[in-house]
Amino acid sequence: MATTASVALKGRKTPGVLPGFGLTLGYTMVYLSLLVLIPLSAVFIRSLSGGWGHFWEVVTAPRVLASLRLSFGASLIAALINVLFGLIVSWVLVRYTFPFKRFIDAMVDLPFALPTAVAGIALTALYAPNGWLGAWLKPLGINVAFTPVGIVVALTFIGLPFVVRTLQPVLEELDKEVEQAAASLGASPLQAFCRVIFPALWPALLTGFALAFARAIGEYGSVIFIAGNMPMKSEIAPLLIVSKLEQYDYAGATAIAVVMLVLSFALMFGINALQNWASSRHGER
Amino acid sequence: MASALLLYAFGCGGTAPAATVKLLNVSYDPTREFYEEYNRAFAAYWKTKSGDTVIINQSHGGSGKQARSVIDGLEADVVTLALAYDIDALSKQGGLIPPDWQKRLPNNSTPYTSTIVFLVRKGNPKNIRDWGDLVRPGVQVITSSPKTSGGARWNYLAAWAWALKQPGGSDATAEAFVKKLYHNVPVLDSGARGATVTFVERGIGDVLLAWENEAYLALKELGPNKFDIVAPSISILAEPPVSVVDQNVDEHGTRKVAEEYLKYLYSPQGQQIAAKHFYRPRDASVAAGYSGQFQSIPLLLTVDEVFGGWTKAQATHFADHGTFDRIYGR
């Protein structure tokens, strides 16, 4: 009885027979505007309060550029690391069985659930010259804490779940038969991977990469303890924003914020477009 | 007789019932431990004197950051910050305090002073004796960023002042010296306390440029056998001032208590607590009692005499395009 009704209704393009459209959409728009859109606009408006000239001057100052390069650069590296290891981890979690697998699988989401400040002090404790890992790395000449390397480590932690969780469903749905067919036709595991598996994976890989990248760019809490905060060297962009705020330089702080927001939004739209494109590809199979 | 006593007992508390007053003291980073003790003492004193209970809430952070917060709406009744410039900002940018605030309390509204010293590892393995040693290759110096930390600005100016006083010293040589110094700094924290944490707990660096009271506190809290304090030949007389925030106390109706709160800092009891927490008290007799505690520094210069006052110093050194920005190649 449900099917006839739904078949009849599926062809309709109008909002539909269900009630509540006006109420829910209205509430959604109001809540969204009041809590997100209008406050966000304050940043853009304030950044231009000194005029375009001042905005441009602030944003192209060497210290600002260095911090943006660092934030984006370290996020990029961290996201790439997560792509590589995320691929391995999701592969291992989907394809193999081993003791405690379910527990480890659940733990992959830890960076999602753990407060950033806790991650920050924990990572700093680990990698400082007298920390568990830091003490071990120091004789090797590797300094992690208070260097850009430490920032990359913190951002890797933050982005870890994104690649793994994006890849897992795709890997799970991968038709094993195609792989087996390739193997039976004489392809080596590497060939099978490159020509059969990877093409199916890379949209999800790209999405996961983009998500990890986007997450890492604005990260503050977990990085602030382990970063060196040296201007021009290890000072991340969010810290520079806070610095400028503390010097009553609102125009400067908001200008940097606008640059970060524009780049992050562009990234986000890109991710959504990617996802839509990937879903349309997937749907055609 | 008994009823008379009872009447007396009930009437003793004054004609009005005891009130509870709340004060917010917005302070800079290293004063945490000091105000914890001072607030208890003042609460007890005020209870005996007026019968009212006073609850003092504290907020701590980098001096510049705290000033900004107050300007943006953090309703401090009193501010006890690291340098006069930050309190001046409350007047100039916030309109919260009259411009002549500093004259309202003795000694330029500075109940105690401090200075900048070096905290080194036990035994001073790198043999750091004076400012000149800080620019030796291989020496790692820990300090915080002058852009956000009041203590860091005192550090910077002290270094500059020393360079100026050297034979042949000029602004050019001073800038070169400070530039070399900052090139020996591997980590720049945003607050004085952060820098201390980096040096002491994380084991980074050979020498920490610190508020004198911070250095002694670190020594006391974290191991007298781990660090030594080295007093340089020249340092700066740091005068962290205090003030009532007029607009807020008038709104809250807490002016009287707030003013008393600050006045108590100058009392013998207040000065004792300050000295206990390694601040140099203004009160000569209290200072005499603690004279063995502090190392003597041959020459203590003030910001006024070397730099022409804080406004000028801030504009020359710490504002955008100032010497600090030049040093970092901005």
Next chain:
Amino acid sequence: MGRLLLIVTALLFLAVFLLLPLLAVFAQALAKGFGAYYLAISAPMAWAAVRLTLLVAAIAVPLNLVFGVAAAWAIAKFNFRGKSALITLIDLPFAVSPVIAGMIFILVFGTHGWFGGYLRAHHIRVVFAVPGIVLATIFVTFPFIARELIPVMQTQGKDDEETALSLGATGWQTFWRVTLPNIRWGLLYGVLLCNARAMGEFGAVSVVSGHIRGVTNTMPLHVEILYNEYNYTAAFAVASLLALLALLTLAGKSILEWRQPELRHAARVPRDRTRRANT
């Protein structure tokens, strides 16, 4: 052989990046024994921070819950122009750095902000007080519940609701008795994630808080304060409470995913699953 290498690499990576930091928290927290640990978490300031954290979450999560349900209803059950734009807008807070999230509320409600004069004149405190913290927290956790519910409701389609309506139920009855039971696991899932983030938010709250001890310090801020007072054991002790919360969240998440496996991948695959669902 290749298999073993892959497994070992994966486990080693996870051990170094996930397990060690977690262990470090508890190791440092218990470095001075259980006595010191208990003292740290029962200190009055720590309790004030816990209470504030719980209060903020108790306000932010339900508000975002109502929003999430409303938005998911509008998006999943209807077609309208600008739908995908709306979905992208809802996602915006994800792309905003926490520091910026805090700053925008200072720009709006601070003394020199848009409403500063008005608030000041009426003695209303928003920033540097609890309302500001709540606002910032709502902002950062804004999309969580909506994001989980939209794909769930999209997958379920409109059939059940339409059936109920055709049988004479009112809109509200349909919602309470048909929709809600269907989405309850997704709802719980979203609430769980939203709550974890709400309690753990640091950057945004740090900017708007004012750091008034015992009054406007949430647990993450309190951790930072203790850390800056050389009190590492206490800092890690409070941090361990947050870590325990994280572990509980993970456990809850696993249970819910076991119950409704679609949840696992709900938010992470392309949003427009209606095509798949209707084929």
